[in-house]
Amino acid sequence: MFGVGVGLLVFGYWRLFRWNRERRRLHIEELEARVALLPLLQAEHDRRTLRMLRENLEEEAVIMRDVPDWKVGESVFHTDRWVSPLTEELFNLRPREEMLRKKFGFLWYVWS
């Protein structure tokens, strides 16, 4: 009887390992779908940030046109390289819900 129990256990483990391998394969397939779509998503995201930066620049030119000694679109850093803009910077002139949605709309983690 003990042998039967142990046999059942081992059989259960073997089934578990096989199913886990199958789940790993399925997960890899879904990750590959994401890998294949990344360039499209990255290009769209880049265009979107650049478009928002452009609109912000034009708004800034309109808003600060009477302030003396203000260079429109001046960089706040000393370097010349591309610095990814912050969400607050991008969504500055838009309603607050949009910024909150971008920041907290999609979360990778689940704890609060």
Place this chain on the structure above:
Amino acid sequence: MPDVVEVPTLQELTVEEVNVSSAVLKAAAHHYGSQCDKANKEFMLCRWEEKDPRKCLKEGRKVNECALNFFRQIKGNCAESFTEYWTCLDYSNLAELRHCRKQQKAFDNCVLEKLSWERPELGDLSKVTKVATSRPLPENPYLSRQRPEPNPPIEAELQPSKHGSRMFFWNW
């Protein structure tokens, strides 16, 4: 002194967008990965080497064109089976591919007959590839300062250390 950050104009940024929802993209993802491979890899290479999205707008445009061509080809040839496949994916929770195997097989067969596209095997899309571009490698993309000079090479005769290695007890 900080300069003006150059942002491309709206006219340079307008590109014909792929107006398609997420389930459609996921359904066609594997075939898209094998068909539009060249444009995608060039764009990613450009993005990762230059580290600047403003310099990769041209490649991004090509990515969009390739994607639009791809979807036009599917719509022209295999529209019904593709629609069934992506509606099935849309219906399932989390758009899991394993719930829609039947429709996937039908779509794959249709595409194989009419366009002779093969679905890539598991692991093919994650393989590391070499990309050939005409764009030169950018030197110093981070615009860093000049690095200090490397140490001069040691000129004397090197002997093994006396009494054995000093790191005898710390060799992990």
